[in-house]
Structure formats: C-alpha cells, structure tokens
Amino acid sequence: MGSMSEKKRIAVIGAGNMGAAMIGGILKAQVAEPGEVVATTRSAERASEVAERYGIRARAGGNREAAAESDLILLAVKPGVLGTVLEEIRDVLHEGQILISLAAVAPIRLIERLIARRMPVFRAMPNIPVVIEEGATAVSANGVATAEHRALVERIFRAVGVVCFVDEEAMDAVTALSGSGPAYVYMVIEALIAGGLKMGLSHEVATRLAEQTVLGAARLVKETGIHPAILRDQVITPGGVTISAIHELERHGLRAMLISAVETATNHARSRSRALLEQWKTAGD
Numbered sequence: 001m002g003s004m005s006e007k008k009r010i011a012v013i014g015a016g017n018m019g020a021a022m023i024g025g026i027l028k029a030q031v032a033e034p035g036e037v038v039a040t041t042r043s044a045e046r047a048s049e050v051a052e053r054y055g056i057r058a059r060a061g062g063n064r065e066a067a068a069e070s071d072l073i074l075l076a077v078k079p080g081v082l083g084t085v086l087e088e089i090r091d092v093l094h095e096g097q098i099l100i101s102l103a104a105v106a107p108i109r110l111i112e113r114l115i116a117r118r119m120p121v122f123r124a125m126p127n128i129p130v131v132i133e134e135g136a137t138a139v140s141a142n143g144v145a146t147a148e149h150r151a152l153v154e155r156i157f158r159a160v161g162v163v164c165f166v167d168e169e170a171m172d173a174v175t176a177l178s179g180s181g182p183a184y185v186y187m188v189i190e191a192l193i194a195g196g197l198k199m200g201l202s203h204e205v206a207t208r209l210a211e212q213t214v215l216g217a218a219r220l221v222k223e224t225g226i227h228p229a230i231l232r233d234q235v236i237t238p239g240g241v242t243i244s245a246i247h248e249l250e251r252h253g254l255r256a257m258l259i260s261a262v263e264t265a266t267n268h269a270r271s272r273s274r275a276l277l278e279q280w281k282t283a284g285d
C-alpha cells in the first residue's frame with residue numbers, strides 16, 4: 001500500500017451518523033483529500049447531504065465501485081446489513097487494502113469469513129460524541145494488521161476523540177461502557193435538570209448548570225488523574241449538603257445500578273454477537 005503517510009483513497013460505506021462523523025475526522029486528520037473520499041448511502045437524499053457538507057463524492061448504492069477504488073474501506077452500516085454489504089463487495093477487495101468495521105457486535109472472525117480473504121481488518125467501537133470530536137473509541141485488529149496499519153487507524157480515530165487499542169474479547173464490555181454510555185449520562189443530565197426544575201430553577205438555568213456540572217466533573221477526573229472517589233470525598237463537608245444527597249444516592253443504589261447496567265449490556269452484546277455469527281454460519285463456505 002506504500003507509505004502510510006501518503007494520502008489515501010477512502011470509501012465510507014454507510015455515511016449515516018457515525019460514517020459522516022468519521023468523514024469529518026478523516027478530512028481533519030488529513031488522511032485523505034476530499035476528492036479522494038467516496039461515501040455511499042441507501043437514499044439519494046442522504047448522499048447529496050453528505051456530498052454537500054464535506055465536499056466529497058457520495059452516492060446511493062455503488063458499494064462495489066467505492067470499495068474497489070479505495071485503500072481504506074470504512075464500514076459504517078448497521079450490523080444487520082453488514083453481512084449483505086460484505087458479500088456485495090468481497091470479490092472487488094484486493095491486496096493493499098484495509099477494512100475497518102464500526103458495526104457493533106460484529107466479530108472480526110465473522111468479517112473474515114464473509115470476505116473470505118486475508119487482509120488487515122479492524123473492529124472499532126466509537127461513540128456518538130465523535131460528532132463533536134470528543135469520542136471515545138476502542139479498536140481491535142486481526143493478525144494481519146501491522147504496526148503501520150494500526151498507526152493509520154489510530155490517527156483517524158484520534159481526530160475525533162480518544163482511542164484505546166484492546167483485545168477483541170473486551171469489545172462487548174467496551175460497547176456496554178462507552179458505546180452505549182452516552183445514553184446513561186444523558187439520563188443523569190436529564191434527571192439533574194428535572195431535580196433543578198422540581199426545586200424551582202428555570203429550564204434554562206437548570207440545563208446550563210447540569211450540563212456544565214457533568215462536563216466539568218469529567219474533565220477534572222481526566223485532567224488531574226485523581227480517582228473519582230477521592231474527588232467526591234473532597235466535595236463532602238461533614239454534616240453538609242452533599243453528604244445528605246450522597247446518602248440518598250447510596251440508598252437507591254446508584255453505583256450498583258450502573259455496574260449492573262454495564263454488566264447486563266455486556267451480556268446482551270455478547271448474545272447479539274453470537275446470534276450474528278449463527279446467522280452467517282455457512283457464509284464463505
């Protein structure tokens with residue numbers, strides 16, 4: 001594929017929410033020029049929206065052509081259509097290409113089985129804040145991927161947030177923690193706003209204070225590297241207001257609830273993964 005610092009030709013198959021955010025990251029990290037990025041969608045409306053927004057080529061359908069002409073193929077379709085898309089493009093794949101799948105719960109060995117060839121395959125689990133370049137992405141790779149391939153993939157996801165490389169067996173837990181995690185935090189923000197409203201704050205004040213409280217608290221954890229339990233302890237005054245609220249949160253099991261939520265979601269991801277493998281059991285035979 002030549003040097004990794006060369007500009008790449010990139011195909012984004014399924015330019016929905018995630019796919020479009022990744023196009024933004026790819027252009028920002030200057031992995032490719034806009035003219036070298038091609039995106040596909042199902043509907044013509046979405047294709048023209050994406051083409052206009054990023055100044056790239058985009059069309060409804062045409063996955064085979066897009067895959068054939070690219071160095072890097074990013075699969076951002078839903079897991080339910082991943083199998084069909086891979087069967088569609090498999091015989092245009094060739095030496096020197098890299099495949100990155102964003103499809104939740106789709107194991108690398110399923111992708112390898114569906115393409116029926118050895119090539120570098122990455123499985124990435126980003127989360128929705130990639131749209132504002134504050135994503136948390138975990139990535140795993142198959143045995144064909146080299147350090148150079150990994151560096152390129154890391155560069156793309158770093159353009160839209162933070163990246164960790166993990167063993168693939170960790171991916172279900174990653175999906176449960178950071179993939180779905182924004183939804184849990186939205187519930188926390190929503191409930192804090194509701195608490196403020198109940199106590200008579202205006203919508204505007206409650207919203208502004210709640211969102212910044214979550215953002216500021218998270219940044220303090222990240223920037224100081226101090227364990228959150230210690231930071232929490234630091235805001236407690238003996239006999240004060242915060243400890244009375246913490247007692248209430250402990251009584252209702254806030255921490256146990258979140259631990260269980262991640263556990264349940266991990267198990268659910270695992271069973272979805274198994275079901276997907278079962279569905280495509282005879283593929284590639």
Ligand SMILES: NC(=O)c1ccc[n+]([C@@H]2O[C@H](COP(=O)([O-])OP(=O)(O)OC[C@H]3O[C@@H](n4cnc5c(N)ncnc54)[C@H](OP(=O)(O)O)[C@@H]3O)[C@@H](O)[C@H]2O)c1
Pocket residue numbers: 013014015016017018019040041042043044046047061063076077078079081085102103104105125126127128179
């Ligand atoms: N959203 C998240 O928080 C999140 C987090 C981690 C991973 N992911 C993964 O990212 C993937 C995409 O999720 P999303 O939220 O971005 O979904 P989405 O917005 O529905 O995007 C899917 C895109 O695929 C297009 N598409 C459907 N069938 C196609 C086909 N046969 N050929 C080409 N394009 C096709 C759709 O086109 P139209 O728009 O024209 O229908 C749509 O633009 C999923 O696999 C998901 O598991 C999502």
